[in-house]
Amino acid sequence: MQQVFLFLHMLKAQSIQKSYGALQILKGVDLEVSKGEIVTIVGASGAGKSTLLNIIGTLDKPDSGQIFLNDLEVNRLNSKQLSAFRNTNIGFIFQFHHLLAEFNAIENVCIPAFIAGTSKVEAEKRAAHLLNKLGLKERMHHKPNQLSGGEQQRVAVARALINNPALVLADEPSGNLDSANARDLHELFVDLRDEFKQTFIIVTHNEELAGLSDRKVTMKDGLIVQS
Numbered sequence: 336m337q338q339v340f341l342f343l344h345m346l347k348a349q350s351i352q353k354s355y356g357a358l359q360i361l362k363g364v365d366l367e368v369s370k371g372e373i374v375t376i377v378g379a380s381g382a383g384k385s386t387l388l389n390i391i392g393t394l395d396k397p398d399s400g401q402i403f404l405n406d407l408e409v410n411r412l413n414s415k416q417l418s419a420f421r422n423t424n425i426g427f428i429f430q431f432h433h434l435l436a437e438f439n440a441i442e443n444v445c446i447p448a449f450i451a452g453t454s455k456v457e458a459e460k461r462a463a464h465l466l467n468k469l470g471l472k473e474r475m476h477h478k479p480n481q482l483s484g485g486e487q488q489r490v491a492v493a494r495a496l497i498n499n500p501a502l503v504l505a506d507e508p509s510g511n512l513d514s515a516n517a518r519d520l521h522e523l524f525v526d527l528r529d530e531f532k533q534t535f536i537i538v539t540h541n542e543e544l545a546g547l548s549d550r551k552v553t554m555k556d557g558l559i560v561q562s
C-alpha cells in the first residue's frame with residue numbers, strides 16, 4: 336500500500352541554511368519526505384533539529400534554500416497566506432503541549448478549527464471523535480490541570496489533527512511521557528498514518544519511536560549525515 340505514495344513528495348527541503356548571528360546552525364540541509372511516510376529526526380542536542388522542524392513548518396524562515404510542501408513553494412506566500420496555509424495543512428505537536436489553561440480539552444482541540452472557519456457544531460463533532468479515538472471520551476470537559484501529563488499530550492495531538500493536516504510535525508512529542516504512554520503515542524502515530532495517510536516528521540531522542548518509523552534521519556552539526 337505504501338508504494339502507491341512513494342513518488343509523491345509531501346516535503347522537499349533544498350539547501351536550507353540558517354544562522355543566528357555568527358553561529359551557522361543549518362549548513363545546507365536537503366530532505367525529501369513522501370506522502371504517508373513517517374520520518375524521525377535524531378541527533379545530539381544543539382544539532383539543529385528543532386530549527387529545521389520550525390523552518391519546515393513555516394514558523395521560521397531560512398536564510399537561504401527552499402521549502403516545497405506538496406509542490407507549493409511556501410517562501411512565496413505572504414504572512415497572511417502563510418498563516419492560513421499552516422493552520423489547515425500542518426499540525427504541530429510540541430514537547431510541552433501549550434494547552435490553554437482556561438479552556439477544557441474539547442475547547443482546546445476546537446480552536447484551530449474555529450480559526451479555519453469551521454462551524455461550532457462541526458468542530459465539536461470532529462474534536463469529540465478524535466478525543467474518543469485517543470481514549471479521552473470521559474475527559475473532554477476537563478481543564479489541562481485536571482488531566483495527567485499523558486492525557487494533556489493526547490489532547491495536544493487531537494488539536495494538531497483537528498483540521499486533518501496533510502503534514503504532522505512533532506518535536507519530542509514523548510519527551511515528557513513515561514515509557515508506557517510514549518509507546519501508546521508512537522503506536523497512535525502509526526495507526527493515524529495507516530488510517531488517514533498523514534505524513535509525520537518527528538524529532539525524537541526515543542530510539543523505540545525511531546525504530547517504529549519508516550526512516551530515521553540523523554542530524555549532526557547542522558547537516559543531515561545519514562538518511
Ligand SMILES: Nc1ncnc2c1ncn2[C@@H]1O[C@H](COP(=O)(O)OP(=O)(O)OP(=O)(O)O)[C@@H](O)[C@H]1O
Nearest residue numbers: 355356358360378379380381382383384385386387
Ligand atoms: N533564536 C535563537 N537564537 C540564537 N541561537 C539559537 C536560537 N535558536 C536556536 N539557537 C541555537 O541553535 C542551535 C540548534 O538549536 P536547536 O534548537 O535546533 O537544537 P536541537 O537539535 O533541537 O537540540 P535539542 O535536542 O537540545 O532540542 C543551538 O546551539 C541553539 O543554541
Ligand SMILES: [Mg+2]
Nearest residue numbers: 384385386506
Ligand atoms: Mg530541539
